[in-house]
Amino acid sequence: MNTGLEGKTVLVVESVNHFGRPTAVAFAKEGANLVLASAQSSEALEETARQVSDQGVRVITGACATGNSSQLSELAQRGVAEFGHLDVLVNNTMLPVAPESFSELTFNSWKQKIETELQGSFFICQGILPLMVENNWGRVINYSGLAAFQGSDAGSSASEFGIIGLTRGIAREYGKHNITANCICPGGAQAPGESAAQVYPPSESDPMPRWGKPKEIAYLAVTIAAEDAGYLTGQCLMANGGKYLL
Template sequence: MEKSKFHQSYDGKPGKEKEMLPKPIFERPDKLSAKRLEGKIAIITGGDSGIGRATAIAFAKEGADLALLYLNEHEDALFTKKRVEEIGKRCLTLDGDCGNRFFCNEAIRQIIKKYGYIDILVNNCGEQRLHGNFEEISEVEIQKIFRTNIFSYFFMTQASLRFMKEGANIINCASVVAYKGSDDLIDYSATKGAVISFTRSLAKNLAKQKIRVNAVAPGPIWTPLIPSTFTEERLKHFGKDTFLERIGQPCEVAPSFVFLASEDASYMTGQVLHPNGGIPVNS
């Protein structure tokens, strides 16, 4: 990996993809589309960059129109919107904090006004920060990370459900650390463990409505969250502990979301896919 020149302060989370070096690979130009999501309306939180951007582009190639929610990374969101529209699909972008219930409700109101219905919800927004000393994690930081990483999943799902019909599905972004833990990302790991339990419980709750709920638990993926969190020294070794001994790219995670969103996964609910380069997990 080229040396990263990207490192942001706490206030810079979750980071901007336009500032990353090397640039993440968010699209496979030679990837053939089977139009598995033709006519579908998909919402992606954290859809401006990283896994969210790659998933948005992959969904668009499969025929879906998009609504992308993001915090304040306007240039990244504009880039993703432009690419989706180049593919020939509609793309609505809305900026705000998905950890705020009012914003989630207002976002869904605007999405329904434009599209009329919702088929797919991808809960993907997230943040993380390092804490070498567990005792130093403040109450404010705990509340903030839980609000972003799991409260937002509750709020967005609650706001979306009334507009979802039989055959709709929800996909949550978890993480490999929910399974293997992380000594300096304890609060983040705890939120991702909550995402797994949320996924399995909600899948059971919505089964009678024939709405599927699944999750994707990526391993070390080159997204803006990574260089905005880790030191230059740590980045040199990032991903080397996988079987493949390398970092993953967003375009290598997006197909898991496409599969779960499509009818190819019609008999899957309450499950977790693991695009993690070969890190053993007990799923």
Template sequence: MSSEYTKTLPSQTQDRQPGREAEMRPRPDYEPRYPGSDRLKDKVALITGGDSGIGRAVSVLFAREGADIAIVYLEENEDAQETKRLVEREGRRCLTIAGDVGDSGFARAAVDRTIKQFGKLDVLVNNAAEQHPQKEIGDITPDQLDRTFRTNLYGYFYMTQAALPHLKKGAAIVNTTSVTAYRGSPELLDYSATKGAILAFTRSLAKKLADQGIRVNGVAPGPIWTPLIPSTFTADKVEKFGADTPMKRPGQPNEVAPSFLFLACEDSSYVTGSVLHPNGGDPTES
């Protein structure tokens, strides 16, 4: 990002992924902006990466709309407990499950725990991701390539495979892809490749499950202020994050969460295989 862009955030970094929302300045905005209207009344949603960022905002919004929530996260216990508190503040139950979505056995166990706790599963949100910028393609090690694909793509397959036997007619799957799937990113080659694969996975799975009455859609966020940002980029890039969008700022998680709600509830009953683009005006090819 060139120096011509204005500062949008305080300079900061974090030294480990996944990042911690509790350490961010300012904290991302997760609060829903309007009263609930029971659009997910008595539904059960399982949300990967639900401890922070977009996942937290989606969890709290779904709870406000009447859903019980299971959140899957890697090991950010403080963030996960805060999300649990926020969901319960909305009057709904919250199950927290720590583990690696890139492990097929864990994916099955996470779904099994959700079913044991709540008795059913209505909405699966595949959202967990990681990214590791590299200036040159040769700098992407086999370990990094495997790790990025295992979390970002394999995890979506594993969670979907585990959830499908429990999803009934009217259920919904919402996958998080990215603006990078459409416009690319020269320093996030492996991440962008996974997000493009998620786009194809979403469209293909939508056709596969249409006869079962299960809808599959995606959300492709642009630059959103989440823990992934300070834990990925240098301080000078963080402080200009989102400045190159037409809106000249990063988005907040609570500006993205309504896209997930629309695709998870009956408002979108005639929508499948589609992607919504909360990206600050960044032009994309849909």
């Protein structure tokens, strides 16, 4: 498959976790240059950059606090100055927290989830889209999750469904600029070093009773960012091994 991504510039937000790093490397394998952002440790960010550079492409990095639009805009502008354009946004600002029952959900927990995921996604997309409009081409890929559909804990469900709504609003408004916007909702995926108890447990009743692999999610992002995926927009793609069927 020729994705047409060679020479494109891809910004991956939160590029050090078990979805972000494989996604960055997958785009690098397609010949894309990378702009890597993370609020996590600089050592982890540099490790992602090293793995990306090993694919023979260029990469720049920046520490960006989630929701800090000025930091992210500055990094994006560095990417444009270095590579000439910014073409693909992969927004992976998902907050891993233990589910809480609604009766025990504190306002601080609710606020943290909404501010990190939904409000963070708003700031990220609003800051990056003008750069895509200038180029009359772009791909916005927001990560969400199954809680939006399964109705697990209220904080995750509200935040993740909000990201889907945000993405669809962007798709409707920016399609005229040849910009697509889609969501990826991964199911349980086991990261290197994680035990089975640390991830969403597979069930023997699932169509595919196993954990997902982060690289399987990464290549879904590559596929919907491809040049020939330009008619796919406003959609929510669920890579969950059939845990939830829509």
